[in-house]
Every structure is written in structure tokens, then in C-alpha cells.
Amino acid sequence: MRELNRLGVTSVCDAGGGFQNYPEDYEIIQQLHQRGEMTIRIAYNLFTQKPGGELEDFVRWSKVIKPDQGDDMFRCNGAGEMLVFSAADFEDFLEPRPDLPEKLEGELERVVRFLAENRWPFRLHATYEESINRFLGIFEKVNRDVPLEGLHWFFDHCETISDPNIERIKALGGGIAVQHRMAYQGEYFVDRYGAKAAQRTPPLRRMLEMGVPVGAGADATRVASYNPFVSLYWMTTGKTVGGLGLYPENARLSREEALRLYTQGSTWMSREEGKRGAISPGQLADLAVLTADYFGIPDEEIKSLESVLTILGGKPVNAVDEFKPLDPGDLPVMPDWSPVHHYPGYWRQETTAHLNPSRCCGHDHHGHEAVRFNRFNIPQWMLGPRGLLDGGCECFAF
Helix, strand or coil: CHHHHHCCCCEEEECCCCCCCCCHHHHHHHHHHHCCCCCCEEEEEECCCCCCCHHHHHHHHHCCCCCCCECCCEEEEEECCCCCHHHCCCCCCCCCCCCCCCCHHHHHHHHHHHHHHCCCCEEEEECCHHHHHHHHHHHHHHHHHCCCCCCCCEEEECCCCCHHHHHHHHHCCCEEEEECCHHHHHHHHHHHHCHHHHCCCCCHHHHHHCCCCEEEECCECCCECCCHHHHHHHHHHCECCCCCECCCHHHCCCHHHHHHHHCCHHHCCCCCCCCCCCCCCCCCCCEEEECCCCCCCCHHHHHHCCEEEEEECCEEEEECHHHHHHCCCCCCCCCCCCHHHCCCCCCCHHHCCCCCCCCCCCCCCCCCCCCCCCCCCCCHHHCCCCCHHHCCCCCCCC
């Protein structure tokens, strides 16, 4: 939490994950909340844990908790992002698009119908247009019997969604939460599908033009970084972290538009519009003072922004430099051997600026070839000569 505070983050909408059973695996956060030690607001979604038993998961959970149960610091946001395992179109662009099984329609309809009947908001992982088309057919069928309007349901990701399907989402009262996965996988996508297809991954500008609710997030930590400034860089420059330009200028967002998606836009997904996301009377007193002017610095410096003062509910939760006297101090770390004791936080340029990029270690007794292009983006230290795939560096310092 303090690491997120260092990057100016004050709240997250958690999409759940595998092996996160409710309520057992949420008890530690509940204890922190009860002790007043949380420094991040968390709205959590419940992610089904049992392939073939998804409906049973949600029926059981609906008996012990309801959406919005909790408070401004820790509360249930609804269901997802996994609703049924047969709908999982995972996003590894090094691999071909997965063909989802025929049983998807029946399984997903049962779960969505139950959630709609019980007024449970839900989110669903959806990468590809082909998957989204099938999902929407199910939602439209359920909607004829149980209206989805007002549920604030939404898709996550939507890298290859078409305009007609954006319109279908809007007609059903849904939204789209986008994440900066393409900042890390853009090269892989271009290699498989081509640069032209990548220009709409996802079509952020069209989503906004068509009036569907859109929020931005990170999809951390497996698929992308938790650093919001990398995401803001990607949305405004259209570049991957490797520097590949993906989007034409008319598809990119202004810095204000991108920031608004990350702050006010995402409040639609947590049903907190007008409550947080802006420095305004009546809203939660959460804010961050950054190391530089986000609106004025060069593009490449956006990725290196941090917070020098992060305030949650009117109280400092992170403070450095001239604000250091306001810092609440480091949280105790258990166990003692935890890497968190030594982890310096998300990559900072100054921590590696002294390194010579042509060498794999600090030793002077050998050199290496200049970095060269390779289509699979294999790290240079793995390549020959003397890379890991060529016998390795003799000092084995990677």
C-alpha cells in the first residue's frame, strides 16, 4: 500500500484473482482495516474459484455479503472479473487467440442471470472482439428478462473491440475499463496481427466519442505494472515501454483526458461518481502532489513521476523531500527476511543510470556486442556471445 501511495495512488478497484477465496483470503485486509492501518481504499470484486462450480460460488457469497457492504475504505464492489472459466480469453499475444468452448453460453448465462436478478454489479475479462460478440449475445438475452441498466456492469480490457459492439455495450447500460497491457505487449501484438490492427488496441478515442463510460487502470501485477504514470504515458503518447508507436495521433488522448479516465472515469466502475476523483467540495479528501508538472514535462518524463505528498482522507500517507516531517513512517514488515525490507520500489532511472548498457555486470574483464534487434524481445543478457543462451557470462552476474 505504501508503494502505491508513493506513486500517488489512494484507491483501487480490485478485480480479484485465482486462489483468492472469500472470506478467508480477505481476512488480513479486514484486520488492517479494523486497526485503521489501510492507506489505500479498496473496492473488491469476487472472482470465482471453481471451474464448473462458478454459480455455486456466487450463490454462496450472495448469502454472506452484498454489493456496497462496507465503507469508503473497504467494501464489496460486485462480481468478477472471472465469472465463468469457460469465458477466459487470456491475453498472451505471443499465442494465438483462444477459441472459447461451446459450453460458454450456457454457463455464463446462468451466472449473469443470477447476478442480474440479485442486482449484483459485475465485470468480465474480455480481450478479443470474437469473445465480446458472444458475451454480448448472452447479456442481451438476459436483459430481455432482467434489465441490466443501472447495474454498472462492465468489460475489462477490450483490446480489439469493434464500434458496433461498443454501441451494444452502451445500449445495455455497460461500461469499459481499459488497462495498459499494450504498453507491455504491443510488440508481440504487432508481430502477430500487424501494425494496422494494433492502431485500435483498444480504440480509446472511439469509446469516448461514442459516449460509453470508460475508466482506466493497471491490471497489475501479472499483466502490467501498477505504476499509473506508465499507463498515462501509454495513453497520451501511444507508445509501448519499449518505444514502439502503436496509435496515430488522432487516436491518442490528451494528458487531461487520460488523467480524467484514471480519476473520475473509474469512479463509474465503483459507483462513486461525485464522491471521489476530483479535488472538489464534498468529495473525499484524497490527493497527491507530484515531483513535476504532469501537464508541462516532456513525454518521456511522465513515466518517472512520483508523489512527494499523498493524502488520504485528509491525512498524509506518504511524504518525502520538503514534506518529510509529515510522513507517518514505514510500516513494520514481517517476516524479517522479506525482500520488502530491501526493495527500493518501482524502477527509478537514477538507480540504474550509472550502469553501462553494453555490459551485463560491473566487471571490466569482458565486453559484449551492442544490443541488437530480436523479434521475440529476448533480453540481451540471454543472447550470445557469452549470454545465458551461449554459456552465460563467466561471473554469472545478470
